[in-house]
Amino acid sequence: MRWGVFVSTTIIVVLIILYEWPKMKQNPKKDKVAFFTLLLIGLVLSMFDLSHMAGPTTWLETLFKPFGEFMEK
């Protein structure tokens, strides 16, 4: 876990909440749930060493392997 990244992401998340919350008080509950869920996903993902973790790009590369080999020729 890299604390620097996590701490800075947390600060950004807090700033976003402080900035956005007053504007979206009137919005339906669903909007608020989506807002916090997305922030939480971002925050949780920032805890990992993302660039060396298997993820979307590697999954897709495995999925499209025959095509990748075709293009490499």
Added chain:
Amino acid sequence: MEKGKISALQMAIMMYPTIVATAILGVPSITAKYAQNDLWLAPIFASFIGYVTVYIAYKLHKLYPKQSVIQFSEYIIGRFLGKILGFLYLFFYIQVTGEIIREYAEFIVDSFLVRTPISVIMASMAFLCAFIVYGGIEVIARAAQLFFPLFVFPILILIILVLPDFEFKNIFPILADGIWPPMKGAIVPGGWFTEFFMIIFLLPFIKDRKKGMKYGMITAFAVMMTLVVVNLVVLFVFGPATASKVYPLMNVARYISIAEFFEHFESVVMAIWIVGTFIKISVFYYVTALSTAQWLNLSDYRPIVWPIGILLVVFCFWSIPNTLEIERFNIGVFPLYGFIVQTIIPLLLVVMAVFRKRKSKETV
């Protein structure tokens, strides 16, 4: 959700940098790898994907004029499958946007701001784009209008300035190895042309909707012409060495030296390129935010603009350890991935939607 209205011309002005911005920089050398000195033919073949995609998007738009693909796919293939398809689009656009921001940042770090941490460049771009996306489609359209001349004219001036260095014989022999090499070279730019499907998200906000198709086609043609010209310029200057340059247009700009003082034109290339990518990332970001909000049936997309910004920066890093990985993705995944998601699936949707409409007419 979105109350702004744009004109068809504004849509064209938004879409042009959206495709061209990254395509003029790295793609010529990738094309050259496959097509050698026929690289200028590749965009012509690739543009057919663009025309087909625009046509499909417009057909879908005519069947469901007020909705985007996220919303009407629920009517076409049912609620459950429609949600799954919607998630696929969501994932596609979030990931591709992340990839684009990373590509942009890698270019800046590689060529200019060598000692700046890459996360600072990515975060500042995401921050800037978040503001414009928050403003809505009209703001993006106006910004695109404002920056469009700044993006196009420097390219023209660059071409004029580099004219003395042209070696026109580099173009020969034309089609020495048959039609196959430029066809294969067209695959990667073809992936860029599939991005025209994004007009499906913009078409519902157009005032003069009959012109939507016309301007989409004009944009595809303009993009094709730009790519052909850029590829020719690169070929005339570098010849067979094109494939070995990572950013050939950048190297072309370094060539310019007039009267000993008119030099270092590459900083101009960087400036126009930042303007272009800014529009590109904004449009992608907007599409991502809008489709997320539509997928979740939110009342407005604005509250989730900032959270998505964080996700985009996360996707910039996720499973991309270095530049090599981006290039592998751009060559070995994106052309087919983009083609399936943005051309084949919409084509199937059109076919199903037409059948469905016909069937419901018969029963009534």
